[in-house]
Amino acid sequence: MTGGGPDRTHATVAPRGAETRESGPTPWHRLAVEEALARLEAGPEGLSEREAAQRLERYGQNALSIHPPTSLGRILYEQVKSLVVLLLFAASVVALLVGDVLEAVAIGAVLAINVVIGFWVEWRARQEMHALSRVVVQEAVVVRDGREGHVDARNLVPGDLIVVEAGFAIPADARLVSAAELMVIEAPLTGESVPAEKSADPIAPPEGEEVPLAERRSMVYKGTLAATGAGRAMVVATGLATEIGRISELVQETASEDTPLERQLDSLGKRLIWIAVGVAALVAVLGVVRGHDPWLMVETALALAIAAVPEGLPLVATITLALGMRRMARRHALIRRLPAVETLGSATIVCTDKTGTLTAAEMTVTRVETAGGSVEVTGRGFAAEGEFRIGGRRVRPPEVPGLELAIRIGVLANRARWRGGARAPEFGGDPTEVALLVLGRKAGVSREELLEAHPEVGEIPFSAERRFMATFHRDSAGRVTAYVKGAPARLLEASAARMTADGPVPLDETGRRALLERNDELGSQGLRLLGLAIGELTEDAPLDESVLRDLTFVGYAGMMDPPAPGAQETIALLRQAGVRTVMLTGDQAVTAHAVARELGVLHPEDETLDGRDLMRLSEAELTDRVERVTAFSRVSPEDKLRIVRAYQTRGEIVAMLGDGVNDAPALKRADIGVAMGGRGTDVAKETAGLVLQDDRFETIGAAVQEGRVIFDNIRKFIFYLFSCNLSEVLVLFAAGLAGLPLPLLPLQILWLNLVTDVFPALALAVEPAEPDVMRRPPRDPAGAILSGGFGAVVGAFGLMLTAVTLGAFLWALYVWEVEGDHAVTIAFMTIAMTQLLHVFNARSPGPVVTSRRFFGNPWVWGAIGLTVVLQLLAVYLPPLSRVLRTHALGLEDWGLVLLASFVPLVVGQAWKWLAYRGAPSAAR
Numbered sequence: 001m002t003g004g005g006p007d008r009t010h011a012t013v014a015p016r017g018a019e020t021r022e023s024g025p026t027p028w029h030r031l032a033v034e035e036a037l038a039r040l041e042a043g044p045e046g047l048s049e050r051e052a053a054q055r056l057e058r059y060g061q062n063a064l065s066i067h068p069p070t071s072l073g074r075i076l077y078e079q080v081k082s083l084v085v086l087l088l089f090a091a092s093v094v095a096l097l098v099g100d101v102l103e104a105v106a107i108g109a110v111l112a113i114n115v116v117i118g119f120w121v122e123w124r125a126r127q128e129m130h131a132l133s134r135v136v137v138q139e140a141v142v143v144r145d146g147r148e149g150h151v152d153a154r155n156l157v158p159g160d161l162i163v164v165e166a167g168f169a170i171p172a173d174a175r176l177v178s179a180a181e182l183m184v185i186e187a188p189l190t191g192e193s194v195p196a197e198k199s200a201d202p203i204a205p206p207e208g209e210e211v212p213l214a215e216r217r218s219m220v221y222k223g224t225l226a227a228t229g230a231g232r233a234m235v236v237a238t239g240l241a242t243e244i245g246r247i248s249e250l251v252q253e254t255a256s257e258d259t260p261l262e263r264q265l266d267s268l269g270k271r272l273i274w275i276a277v278g279v280a281a282l283v284a285v286l287g288v289v290r291g292h293d294p295w296l297m298v299e300t301a302l303a304l305a306i307a308a309v310p311e312g313l314p315l316v317a318t319i320t321l322a323l324g325m326r327r328m329a330r331r332h333a334l335i336r337r338l339p340a341v342e343t344l345g346s347a348t349i350v351c352t353d354k355t356g357t358l359t360a361a362e363m364t365v366t367r368v369e370t371a372g373g374s375v376e377v378t379g380r381g382f383a384a385e386g387e388f389r390i391g392g393r394r395v396r397p398p399e400v401p402g403l404e405l406a407i408r409i410g411v412l413a414n415r416a417r418w419r420g421g422a423r424a425p426e427f428g429g430d431p432t433e434v435a436l437l438v439l440g441r442k443a444g445v446s447r448e449e450l451l452e453a454h455p456e457v458g459e460i461p462f463s464a465e466r467r468f469m470a471t472f473h474r475d476s477a478g479r480v481t482a483y484v485k486g487a488p489a490r491l492l493e494a495s496a497a498r499m500t501a502d503g504p505v506p507l508d509e510t511g512r513r514a515l516l517e518r519n520d521e522l523g524s525q526g527l528r529l530l531g532l533a534i535g536e537l538t539e540d541a542p543l544d545e546s547v548l549r550d551l552t553f554v555g556y557a558g559m560m561d562p563p564a565p566g567a568q569e570t571i572a573l574l575r576q577a578g579v580r581t582v583m584l585t586g587d588q589a590v591t592a593h594a595v596a597r598e599l600g601v602l603h604p605e606d607e608t609l610d611g612r613d614l615m616r617l618s619e620a621e622l623t624d625r626v627e628r629v630t631a632f633s634r635v636s637p638e639d640k641l642r643i644v645r646a647y648q649t650r651g652e653i654v655a656m657l658g659d660g661v662n663d664a665p666a667l668k669r670a671d672i673g674v675a676m677g678g679r680g681t682d683v684a685k686e687t688a689g690l691v692l693q694d695d696r697f698e699t700i701g702a703a704v705q706e707g708r709v710i711f712d713n714i715r716k717f718i719f720y721l722f723s724c725n726l727s728e729v730l731v732l733f734a735a736g737l738a739g740l741p742l743p744l745l746p747l748q749i750l751w752l753n754l755v756t757d758v759f760p761a762l763a764l765a766v767e768p769a770e771p772d773v774m775r776r777p778p779r780d781p782a783g784a785i786l787s788g789g790f791g792a793v794v795g796a797f798g799l800m801l802t803a804v805t806l807g808a809f810l811w812a813l814y815v816w817e818v819e820g821d822h823a824v825t826i827a828f829m830t831i832a833m834t835q836l837l838h839v840f841n842a843r844s845p846g847p848v849v850t851s852r853r854f855f856g857n858p859w860v861w862g863a864i865g866l867t868v869v870l871q872l873l874a875v876y877l878p879p880l881s882r883v884l885r886t887h888a889l890g891l892e893d894w895g896l897v898l899l900a901s902f903v904p905l906v907v908g909q910a911w912k913w914l915a916y917r918g919a920p921s922a923a924r
Contacts, residue, residue, distance in 0.1 A: 345707020370402030526594020564700030
């Protein structure tokens, strides 16, 4: 991490009250401009270049790095830290020590391939992330020595006077000195969906109350964006002392969590170590007690250890995750770490930001209230397509009294800009004003056309104190009319009449209260309301605020940020899959409640929780409460972190979606953090484990399904590998206990594990999704991969494979009375072919040989063909046959091998058919 921290050893005196770690934060938002300037030892002409250079040396650059670059060594370590990999490495070393160089080299080669593939995939993912997060040097307009100039934003210091204009990114935390119609988009920091109004006046909250970040109107913060207006501000904090810097430190202090798959594979590795060591030691001891050659028993024990450990497991797991990574990339989901590919599929909770994730981040007028009634406006976002409806019936604006006038007010009392066509417009300005222009376009009205008929002759700009704006327009008859929009309560104060279908009528207190009650009713539905009014001026009236005292109130324009395309359907899909969607937003409680209800996040049995109430809860109380809450409002970065921890304490697997700086700590803490690749901040993308390159919430539904398919396929090849390896162990173990010759040699076992096991297991990695993959609840986060029931099925099939292999071996040895290598080759080919056909038992929980899925995975057939060819080479290619000590087989031998090999397949499919014959046809 770089920059921002004060250098305590330097002799330069810091400005009084400047934000340092020694003094703690100063409540700049509460201070008057003069007091703030005095504390910073700065003036309205800005700092001198000399003073700025001294302060830069003391405070460091206005820069921060959320994450140091991941070293190649760290990526390499991630590939080899698994217990399964370490166990195989130990087996390779043991093989080398006892003189089995070929076995040691073979196991080492498998490990090397596994590490290279894992390293390459993760390195490429990180390279793609760097491409998404190219660093652009930001410039700031600063006043120094009384002159405006451009400087590298990294060289700003406390006390610098910066210029803020519409479209400018705020380069540091600063106290406003002046502001004119300034509105700032603070969503990346606060989560607030609409721009925040700014003023240079200090904030004076009640004694003892803290002012939330979103309500500090006199401050602007690094990482936010000026939407409209202009101003000047005095820098009060840079680098790590900024609000973003504080969040970056919170990210650094937040511990990363291993993914569920990593934890379960490590648990599996521990089991394998005990199984391998235990079985090998038991057989070695029994052999020595029975008087067998100790060195032969060591070799047998090594063979058993090799048989107990599935050498192909790490390789197949890595390739499966890499293939899943590629499939997710095709669906616009970029994975940064391989194990994270599967994590989303095991999620039980999806915590998500609202603005721009569940909603479109495009304010839309959805309702207009006039004398003619309540008019619904269809269409979403800034596309100028939609209809006007009353009670579901389509209407034209001229048919509704007051509607045309309301639309005209919204379009004329406006400073947004519109260019381009209706389908692909280009616009600029306050999103609220853009929404009013879009409303006009839906009615066939443009601002340019209205201005031709009603030229503008004056303006009263919006201000936080005034809470409205007005423009004055002259019509063809020479009359001047004021078109006014603003806070409904403020306009009702200034209105002496209200517009009805028959024209203006006096507005008394009863009528004013009724209109305010309607305002509250619409606000409770999550609408952001603007009042609309007009004022007729006399010929000699001044064009200023004094004439806006006897307005005619026309109605309301109600707007909201509409649901993002596919968001509602994805939430419903996740709910069907047993995954709860929880909304975290910086918006007010009433907005959060309404949006959550519309999206389907909030159901009758669910609760909402506001940030102020959340702050009063202890960790234990919050952990108990979150089970019932699906929407949180007015939450801070610390709140989001607490919420994620609370769900994890309850044993949930948490996916966290966000795009802002304020989401970064929770993104890091979650089991998997998901950031938006387009509009997401670099901080969010650097912290997350998965990046949605298309910024679409519905991609999460696809990624959850993909994650579940990946875990299903991991379970399938683990079932296949373990039942195969168990059969090898039991074959040797049973032969050892019975005092029989070894049915399989150590190199043959290694061949089976690296050839017969790996290729079919890789084919299982690309099995298509089960029909019910999104209709079943998430797997138990605390459950092991080898659970009791799963282990019992593995054991049953392992015993079956063992029985047919030993049966063929004993038949050859004692019925046909063939020589040792000949009988061993029959056992070797029997277990190989048995395992190969056993892949069909592993492909699905239900039967596959009687369903359309039998030919549904061509890779299975490719793996079978390749493995059969390799097995034939193992028997009939002299150099390989000599190494493996195999014997050429005749037709009678092959008859025995094939007859025995089909038994587990036939029995397994028959059992599955009986177990699943009552299931719906879609599941078969």
